[in-house]
Amino acid sequence: MKPLNSIQGDKLNEWLVQAKKQIHLGQLPNYIPLLGQADPNELAFYLLTQDNYCVAVGNMAKTFSLMSVSKVFSLLYLLSLYGEEFVLKRVGTKASEYPFNSLTQLQLDQGLPRNPMINSGAITLAGLLPGKKSNDCCNNLRIWLNECSGSNLFLDENMLDSVRSLPNPKNIALAEELHKSGYLENLEIALDTYQQICCLSGNIIDLAKLGMLLINSPLISSQNRQIVHEILRECGLYEESQTLAFNQEFPTKSGVSGAMLSIVPQQGIIACYSPPLNDHGNSVAGLFLIEKIADFLN
Numbered sequence: 001m002k003p004l005n006s007i008q009g010d011k012l013n014e015w016l017v018q019a020k021k022q023i024h025l026g027q028l029p030n031y032i033p034l035l036g037q038a039d040p041n042e043l044a045f046y047l048l049t050q051d052n053y054c055v056a057v058g059n060m061a062k063t064f065s066l067m068s069v070s071k072v073f074s075l076l077y078l079l080s081l082y083g084e085e086f087v088l089k090r091v092g093t094k095a096s097e098y099p100f101n102s103l104t105q106l107q108l109d110q111g112l113p114r115n116p117m118i119n120s121g122a123i124t125l126a127g128l129l130p131g132k133k134s135n136d137c138c139n140n141l142r143i144w145l146n147e148c149s150g151s152n153l154f155l156d157e158n159m160l161d162s163v164r165s166l167p168n169p170k171n172i173a174l175a176e177e178l179h180k181s182g183y184l185e186n187l188e189i190a191l192d193t194y195q196q197i198c199c200l201s202g203n204i205i206d207l208a209k210l211g212m213l214l215i216n217s218p219l220i221s222s223q224n225r226q227i228v229h230e231i232l233r234e235c236g237l238y239e240e241s242q243t244l245a246f247n248q249e250f251p252t253k254s255g256v257s258g259a260m261l262s263i264v265p266q267q268g269i270i271a272c273y274s275p276p277l278n279d280h281g282n283s284v285a286g287l288f289l290i291e292k293i294a295d296f297l298n
Ligand SMILES: NC(=O)CC[C@H](N)C(=O)O
Pocket: 066, 067, 068, 069, 100, 101, 119, 171, 195, 198, 254, 255, 256, 257, 281
């Protein structure tokens, strides 16, 4: 495979022009009003290697919420705090066969959250984050991430207000099922913590810095890094995780804000932001770009 730093800016710009032609195939999410008002043509892209080679294209200042990309980092935080056994006896690591907020999947699994990258698993992990109130749980995660990665994450209160403005019956039903099956202690705190961590926000460079925690940070054990890589290969892109070949080579996590983070193990990361989503909740332009990069490197 060619090294990640063989990708030059002109090549990237070429792919971005092509990616922009894909965005009409995607939709903005309508169940979080502020996400539905995003500029579908907004795009930011940042490639960063462990020897600090970087290529930046698009709007570097644009901030956006992590949404489900945050699930990667609540998992990493809990693994770092409590270890693999504690975490993985409370959430599975198998790929889901249903949408990321599916109650059917949870019920078929007798209330055991199938993996930490779908909402049932993420809500379960949110209930395990240290802190008395949901604000503390979210803030503790935010501070840990900023201290470990050098990112500058903040809680986007406007996005949180927008998330709270429309009740999310699917997530409420998941939390009730998890509580019933004994995987969730305090339903209200876990749900609100989950909503808050989804609204942690930053720009594309912040996202890239977070990604580097999964490449070479001395603060993260290689064992925990490998666990997260494996789980991303298995379920980072929901039902598409197995069908998109690049995901086995470049474990990737998406979010409904249009954020996407791909790991190139031992080399670096690729961070994308483009709001239009496909039917599985994955950024259309983000998937296009990562596939182009995978083809180019191989
Ligand atoms: N896939 C996502 O990004 C989903 C996150 C969003 N907060 C939700 O619970 O639906």
